[in-house]
Amino acid sequence: MSRIWVINPNTTRAMTSTIEACARAVAGQGTEITGVTSEFGPPSIESHYDEAMSVPGLLDAIRRGEDQGVDGYVIACFGDPGLDAARELARGPVIGIAEAAMHTASHLGRGFSVVTTLARTMGRAADLAEHYGMHRFCRGIHACEIAVLDLDTDPDARKIITEACREALETDDSDAIVLGCAGMADMCAAISADLGVPVIDGVAAATLTVQSLITLGLQTSTRGEFAAPPEKQYTQRSMC
Amino acid sequence: MSRIWVINPNTTRAMTSTIEACARAVAGQGTEITGVTSEFGPPSIESHYDEAMSVPGLLDAIRRGEDQGVDGYVIACFGDPGLDAARELARGPVIGIAEAAMHTASHLGRGFSVVTTLARTMGRAADLAEHYGMHRFCRGIHACEIAVLDLDTDPDARKIITEACREALETDDSDAIVLGCAGMADMCAAISADLGVPVIDGVAAATLTVQSLITLGLQTSTRGEFAAPPEKQYTQRSMC
Amino acid sequence: MSRIWVINPNTTRAMTSTIEACARAVAGQGTEITGVTSEFGPPSIESHYDEAMSVPGLLDAIRRGEDQGVDGYVIACFGDPGLDAARELARGPVIGIAEAAMHTASHLGRGFSVVTTLARTMGRAADLAEHYGMHRFCRGIHACEIAVLDLDTDPDARKIITEACREALETDDSDAIVLGCAGMADMCAAISADLGVPVIDGVAAATLTVQSLITLGLQTSTRGEFAAPPEKQYTQRSMC
Amino acid sequence: MSRIWVINPNTTRAMTSTIEACARAVAGQGTEITGVTSEFGPPSIESHYDEAMSVPGLLDAIRRGEDQGVDGYVIACFGDPGLDAARELARGPVIGIAEAAMHTASHLGRGFSVVTTLARTMGRAADLAEHYGMHRFCRGIHACEIAVLDLDTDPDARKIITEACREALETDDSDAIVLGCAGMADMCAAISADLGVPVIDGVAAATLTVQSLITLGLQTSTRGEFAAPPEKQYTQRSMC
Amino acid sequence: MSRIWVINPNTTRAMTSTIEACARAVAGQGTEITGVTSEFGPPSIESHYDEAMSVPGLLDAIRRGEDQGVDGYVIACFGDPGLDAARELARGPVIGIAEAAMHTASHLGRGFSVVTTLARTMGRAADLAEHYGMHRFCRGIHACEIAVLDLDTDPDARKIITEACREALETDDSDAIVLGCAGMADMCAAISADLGVPVIDGVAAATLTVQSLITLGLQTSTRGEFAAPPEKQYTQRSMC
Amino acid sequence: MSRIWVINPNTTRAMTSTIEACARAVAGQGTEITGVTSEFGPPSIESHYDEAMSVPGLLDAIRRGEDQGVDGYVIACFGDPGLDAARELARGPVIGIAEAAMHTASHLGRGFSVVTTLARTMGRAADLAEHYGMHRFCRGIHACEIAVLDLDTDPDARKIITEACREALETDDSDAIVLGCAGMADMCAAISADLGVPVIDGVAAATLTVQSLITLGLQTSTRGEFAAPPEKQYTQRSMC
Secondary structure, three states: OEEEEEEEOOOOHHHHHHHHHHHHHHOOOOEEEEEEEOOOEOOOOOOHHHHHHHHHHHHHHHHHHHHOOOOEEEEOOOOOOOHHHHHHHOOOOEEEHHHHHHHHHHOOOOOEEEEEOOHHHHHHHHHHHHHOOOOOOEEEEEEOOOOHHHOOOOOOHHHHHHHHHHHHHHHHOOOEEEEOOHHHHHHHHHHHHHHOOOEEEHHHHHHHHHHHHHHOOOOOOOOOOOOOOOOOOOEOOOOO | OEEEEEEEOOOOHHHHHHHHHHHHHHOOOOEEEEEEEOOOEOOOOOOHHHHHHHHHHHHHHHHHHHHOOOOEEEEOOOOOOOHHHHHHHOOOOEEEHHHHHHHHHHOOOOOEEEEEOOHHHHHHHHHHHHHOOOOOOEEEEEEOOOOHHHOOOOOOHHHHHHHHHHHHHHHHOOOEEEEOOHHHHHHHHHHHHHHOOOEEEHHHHHHHHHHHHHHOOOOOOOOOOOOOOOOOOOEOOOOO | OEEEEEEEOOOOHHHHHHHHHHHHHHOOOOEEEEEEEOOOEOOOOOOHHHHHHHHHHHHHHHHHHHHOOOOEEEEOOOOOOOHHHHHHHOOOOEEEHHHHHHHHHHOOOOOEEEEEOOHHHHHHHHHHHHHOOOOOOEEEEEEOOOOHHHOOOOOOHHHHHHHHHHHHHHHHOOOEEEEOOHHHHHHHHHHHHHHOOOEEOHHHHHHHHHHHHHHOOOOOOOOOOOOOOOOOOOEOOOOO | OEEEEEEEOOOOHHHHHHHHHHHHHHOOOOEEEEEEEOOOEOOOOOOHHHHHHHHHHHHHHHHHHHHOOOOEEEEOOOOOOOHHHHHHHOOOOEEEHHHHHHHHHHOOOOOEEEEEOOHHHHHHHHHHHHHOOOOOOEEEEEEOOOOHHHOOOOOOHHHHHHHHHHHHHHHHOOOEEEEOOHHHHHHHHHHHHHHOOOEEEHHHHHHHHHHHHHHOOOOOOOOOOOOOOOOOOOEOOOOO | OEEEEEEEOOOOHHHHHHHHHHHHHHOOOOEEEEEEEOOOEOOOOOOHHHHHHHHHHHHHHHHHHHHOOOOEEEEOOOOOOOHHHHHHHOOOOEEEHHHHHHHHHHOOOOOEEEEEOOHHHHHHHHHHHHHOOOOOOEEEEEEOOOOHHHOOOOOOHHHHHHHHHHHHHHHHOOOEEEEOOHHHHHHHHHHHHHHOOOEEEHHHHHHHHHHHHHHOOOOOOOOOOOOOOOOOOOEOOOOO | OEEEEEEEOOOOHHHHHHHHHHHHHHOOOOEEEEEEEOOOEOOOOOOHHHHHHHHHHHHHHHHHHHHOOOOEEEEOOOOOOOHHHHHHHOOOOEEEHHHHHHHHHHOOOOOEEEEEOOHHHHHHHHHHHHHOOOOOOEEEEEEOOOOHHHOOOOOOHHHHHHHHHHHHHHHHOOOEEEEOOHHHHHHHHHHHHHHOOOEEEHHHHHHHHHHHHHHOOOOOOOOOOOOOOOOOOOEOOOOO
């Protein structure tokens, strides 16, 4: 039995529940999935500032996971916050959901479109696409302008997102859709059914990528850049 | 239960056995793996000519698989021959072992080195790395100059390959090794143990990539380029 | 006197006649042009599958040409099928019509547009543009949605293609048009006259590229990747 | 009079003094330079983990600067930590020292080499070079394997770094050197004198870049991605 | 006191006055700015031909500057004519206004749009963006179709350019505007005020870049390509 | 009968003779070749300054050619000076020898090496390779450090260049050699015979490229950037 933590790097527990369910729905019999909510940081991640401030909470969760011998991790936010640092801390593989979703989409056609929440996060998605070598497949990044925490509560959310996906397919002449937020994970099947193209949720994709790496016995290389970071005495924020 | 065919696009059955075993060793409980040998074409693939001539046999196998309702396919040659055409024929996902190995390696560090058989195949590997967006991770491609069918019989093969991997790590300052031939699949664990870095065999990696795509319910998009090819009356080669 | 074979890699002889005429119209006095029809394979090439299945017939033609001491070859299909393999087999130069057309267009302005037959072939054209380094000049690839074998029979074909070219020039703000199918070769002059921009037919362009290479005494390098492929015993397709 | 804060995102005050002095040495008469030490986080930044953990302290300093009406900021660590987030928080320009140094070097020749501290930080420098469009000028990244806090105390530091620079010039055939750590700022002139090529210290370069932007009346665009982040209630780390 | 020559490489003295004023408006107290008009060549630069023919006049001005010990130079035409050659001649730094404007814009957001004069100059701007590594930031190049010498006399010029900038921001979804002609330098502040985004004039930007390089003690590297050119006896154009 | 001018953009007539002979040796029966020496400018081109100063003389020659109805032009210097401007002036095609040589080499293998004269010209060759899309084929640029005008007089020139080519093939693992100076044109066959790989002389290659374009009836597009430049009153250099 291998254990994977699917870490929600924001502090909203309801979102962790959705994420955990989506991960469990695809995990194999030998895999135990645990949804983990970041203990401090922003309630949702919608700016570079939010993302930067979510990283210490995420890394704190990774440290706890390492203490408990967790085998691999999913970072369940489409900005893949803290991925490089997490790889230094964890023995086992760590995969971001943007990373997994984009790689997965590249196997299914020549080009995909990303549909995300707020337009201001599009730049980060573009950076990640390039960083992973996936910009040659990423034909466009589109925003539906629904805030992360409204994905659950806005009754029209799925409809708006579906229409944004439909437009993206036309505009970009793409083959598949990547959903650009962990909070959209549970809409994946319905949107795919509506549009008749592959729609990729990064939470499920990343869960299986981590599971596969564990099965293959593969861990982040410690030969150079991703070796454990040198131990240091950190100054804590004073609280007063 | 889902069924995956791992197709060896050359006609050497012994190699299929090795490949099948490596695929089975990592497949999940709900996955049935069948190794399939191409019924016609070259006994090994070591030139653009060999590769081109292997494709009809591979596509013939895909057609047979489709008749039998196979859920997904691995193309078990590091040149990923016929991948685009196979995706047009198959309903389910089709993954090449170079594709899977390179994507997998990109999750484990900043750069990988490929170690392949004959130097004349290095160009094809470079083409594929670029095609998949993986050239930014692929720091070098190296040949051990052992012919494909000698991998099994040359008693020094594993030692020579291990040394080539060691040199590649140094020369390229890379984090991981990608083995550049399906015939090296069974050496993967030993080389990794010797070198202390992740070593990726594409056969195992591709098997899990296909399995994951099936679990995710994802198939090649038929929206455009990869829709089923138009039916045509082909002229057969006359045999006399 | 040097001899160039212009090989039509589909089996439609009428198309070979058109191609041969276009090649002859530009060849120099010391060059003998022979149009050669592939003896087996698809009647037209409109999918990755068609293209893959056309390659053995093409390579068979190259082998026959080599037996007869042919000096150079044009592959007269815009997908440039089997080009790398053909270069391994042939002593003299081998040029694809997409290759020649794109290179030629790059000498005439900052950017060109490709106008091809079916939209599903656009991906292949994009791959080739990148492979030849011509994507920086290729500003767009457009389809007229006329099937290859209808180019000859559809009375509106030339008009439709001309309009597609006109739109492409506007959309892409490009300087020249590349015709994306050997079957359009005989429309080249008329479309150029209509539009007032350079329009490039790859058949004529490739014929002169091969002729030039022969005049220069240049052949495909055999130093590495494109040396003659190792001889092997191939398994033939059983016919029953 | 305009005010620029040069923020050292690690907690080592001695390093801030060096940095502040280097910034002051180049600032114009109308510019007031203040060196600011991060109030919490790592004592030096030598891993992705260190860098991630330095960002909240850096952003806290930016917030304080905004409260005081500071006109622009330098992030004085060669990993340019938190740059995107800082740009969301600050009204005035924010420049990283890697950013400034690389841009500056690109004005002085065709290629530069970076010489940094520990090899494990080379990956981050490469990421930044690409992000800024400077990888076409960056011919190599080299490590001298002196830890950041030893730059001051190791009596051989300057000599070792000078030799690393000399080797880098030869290996990369480059025109200039970029020093890859704020802690090397005070060695810049001496190394340049020794080697006879331009040597760029990012602290001085970034100070003048910020000063120039202020003079030009230019601020980070708030049209999209870098608008002020949405206000949110953050969960604080519990301290017990 | 350092001396910077801002060279207008066309022969229109009125344009030099505007340029000189814009440069002086931003220069520091220790910097003396001199506007210099090219003594021979075209009255404005609006083609590759104009640009090529402006270079000898520009280089002649640089030679005179060197005789007088000038510390640095701005080439005040958005095609940055003769930049590489000027760097060979000058001891101090030489910066083109396209170079400076694009680098500056890259510090202020993810993407900028260029708005230039005639459409036929857009290709040159694209070449420069790539050459400087700035094409990843340059989201579009747009023409207002006002000839260079009409910028001053056309009463609607500023309005037309402002509208072109507004459209460019929308079309490209960019963060900032780069003005693509030295003749637009004096419109910069007004357009920025109208549009609410950073608008960059290369004359001012380049002046401060040169000033900063002088302050930093940095000169073009003479290690290789940009060493002083070998002395030769040139044949002069016969005048009869 | 079509007429091609092969313009030597330096003023050394002996070099023009060599160039003219190499062009004539490959031209077809219907082509008349004229070697033209630039009437003013540098005696050889070995710096950015030389190159810039050679352009007016080259363009003057093009103007004379246009007056005489010349059908196409070769610019016979490996820096391809003034190519864009020449295309504006000439009705017929204009090809640079670096352009033609690199394109030609790309048809013969996966990668070529350039061997040029002085190291200081390597940067220009790299710029051109990128500009033409040929940098993916250009594996290295090497200098033999023989000055252009010594190519004829140094008795060891051919031997030194041959050795530089041999080393380049090894270092770059390339398939072919591009000779990086018009002054090497007459050594091409001998070096190829010595090394057993294709060696490309740009003078011959460009001559046939121009001849082919003329045969194809293709001219530089005048749709946009390369239309005739607007007429202007140029200020002449005063001679006193």
